[in-house]
Amino acid sequence: MGGDNGAALEGLREKLRGPVLAPGDAGYDDARIVYNAMIDRRPAAVARCVDVGDVRATLAYAQETGTDLAVRGGGHSGPGLCVIEDGLTLDLSPMRWVRVDPEARTAQVGGGTRLGDLDHAAHAFGLGVPAGIMSTTGVGGLTLGGGHGHLTRRHGLTVDSLLSADVVLADGSFVTASEKEHPDLFWALRGGGGNFGVVTAFTFRLHPVDTVGAGVTLWPVDRTAEVLRWYREFLPAAPDEVSGFFAVLAVPPGPPFPEPIHGHKMCAVVWCCTGDLADGRLEETLAVVNDPAPPAFHFTAPMPYPALQSMFDEVIPAGLQWYWRGDFFDSISDGAIEVHGRYGEGLPTDLSTMHLYPVDGAAHRVGRDDTAWAYRDAVWSCVIGGIDPDPANADLVRQWCVDYWADLHGHSMGGSYVNFLGAQESPERVRTTYRGHYDRLAEVKHAYDPDNFFRANQNIPPAAPGSEGASGAW
Template sequence: MTGYLVEPASVEGLRARFDGRVVTPADHDFDNVRGVFNAMITARPQVIAQCATVRDIKSALEFARDRHLPVAVRGGGHSVAGACLVDGGLVIDLRRLNAVTVDPGAKTATADGGATWGDFDRACQPHGLATTGGRVSTTGVAGLTLGGGSGWLERKFGLACDNLLSVDLVTAAGREVTASEHENADLFWALHGGGGNFGIATRLTFRLHELPEFSIALMLWPADQGRAVAGVYRDLMHAAPDEIGGGLLFLTGPPEEFVPGHLVGKLCCGVLVTCIGPETRLRELIGPLLATAPQGRVITDIPYADLQCMLDDPPGFRNYWSDENLRELPDEALDRFCERAEDMVVPSPSQHALLPWGGAVASGQEWPGFDRDTKWAVHPLGLWAEPADDDRAIAWARNLRADMRPWACGDVYLNFIGDEGADRVVAGYGPENYQRLQRIKAEYDPDNVFNRWHNIKPA
């Protein structure tokens, strides 16, 4: 443990000047407050500061600094590596700071640092506006965006960070700064993929896009048809307009109305196609997939915010995720991808996913992060219940990555992975970008206080 044992009297002193709530292991609901999305993360902080104001954030940082306590920052709590918790330290919990304000005339939205994408999308929906967000509603806006921000709308609107207009930040020293194209521009560059390495984001402003119509097709086949479906899907996405997004995945057939009984609880191949446009347009584009006779399907117009909530993964499972970005996707790669699905833990909520990049994603080459010219991401997203399955689930994800290496770019989208070592962090930025990020880190966090998310060490 870094730092020292926090005395109850000092906690009471923090509480006396706090607008939010200060929680310790002595409180009856500590475990509930401490709980995060990944049940494998068991870190126990000494103090959880549930901040209600920016002043609370600064007070909590000062408290930790004076006692040499390690610090973690919590928004949505979805970091698979557990970046939002720290053993023996202090967690700055932003969940009470979750307001979202929309300016429909300017087509912008401003989110507090603890807002989730559910908060954000629901605020934008009445105005027919949206921007690229996470693939589930419970993910934090700040964490996803600062790490890049992949989502269903990215092929048309770019990543979440590509739509970032400004960020208000509290540095490790307690200084409030604003980063934008015209103010602290180096820091603004670093926040387009550099994660939580530079401070605590208290407010983020985004560019919004008109989204008057949105539709989806969710289709399901038995797993033994997966390879044939994958080939059709690959060819469809190579020619698809930027309005089309989604992904192909192997998954456990869920107990939903559209799923035939014989597929429930079994390994299946699924395809989600999202469309910025009406159902009629979507049906025209997915004709080749429909020709393969999916055994379960839903094709419908749907509010974008409803899709985001529909796919929420349940908390409380054990998690292991990884990523391999591909330059190309030949038949041999598809063969290996589909064969490796047999190693998944089934039944479970795990997803053996193939996601298309392309379109507007490629417009963000000026930012740090993965090579935007990459064509596909292979993303094993493991969620399972029993510790006895840990070794099998982790081996499945690692073996899938190894299978894909002949066609891999060598980089990685860091929001898709846990702690895979310092070399993978550098690969996530590229060596030159990493060195620039180190120099910026030295300016805003020279003591490396914010070191929990794929750490960039100060130059």
């Protein structure tokens, strides 16, 4: 934020119902903190917007003063794209609300809402949305990237349940995007990230989900090859009601894990089974965990869906050093298995991990071109996370993640879930993430944000004027 903008900032404060926090203000340091402690940026101001009026005023201020703008929802962005050094953060965290219509089976959600808020409100009516694996994740960022989680095999991606989105555009206009209104924008919002505007509210279709069959199975890390060869065949052939993501990890201290295995390196599957769990069906379904090798630990229990969603919140809280990278896979090759085994045995810290999330089942029954999500043929979405509380280990976990990803990338489909991209990805990497949808996204960008005002993201520059589709009509 160049020059003396003190008077302009005071003017913004007068227009907003929410606070505008600048360096030196009480609460500023808390307001600039994000989930990943590796991100330590000092914006010129944080505007905490409580409603659409605040959002519009903040956007106008940024444009009038020539200030770079970032948008923050839940603050869970791994690369910290919601905070710009010496820029302005438009913070939606005060817009944290959920309104459920149990008869229509829909939920409207504010732009600053977290998954735990949505899970809690919907669960009261035995309903839920397929979204994430941690309750602290922001609904907005996860949804705009496409969104996957425990319920994806059963109910699809998060965007497959999105019915509409309220959006403030770069010019300050307010629109509702849906299949009938601004359908091109709605298509782009379902996987295209934060490129197109500030989403102040989402409306989701809810699905019946109440008690789920949760489970964790651990095997010694030196059995990774046997377990992965079994897992790559078992899970895609399993009914959609059975989901489980594969991981390499160090066993966290505390229940349900017995003390003798705390800290031991293991490979694992974290299970979520939906449907009828009566008459011992859960244990019967998961009896197959003995097939690849004898587990070192196996735990199953029926539990409320929000309890599963919050299971890892205390294990991986906010304030840790994070570095992550990801890729999509349509198969788990023998070469990939060798890489997973090697880096699993070489976990650099107790919190560093790798997850393979299944994105098949119901997600495969949505048309390839129906949403901006470009990998409907992917079977797994992989993320590698170098994690530790100590800043002194930041370089260690970063290098482990970079090396792991580099050795694994050649076995992948070439692109990644956009929410698993890093802070300094190349334009080619972003293009690969969107495959054949990239040009259409650039055309929608031209129609709704021709000056690329929203660029603090995995950016899709607007198509050149006059290119096919630049009018926004399809």
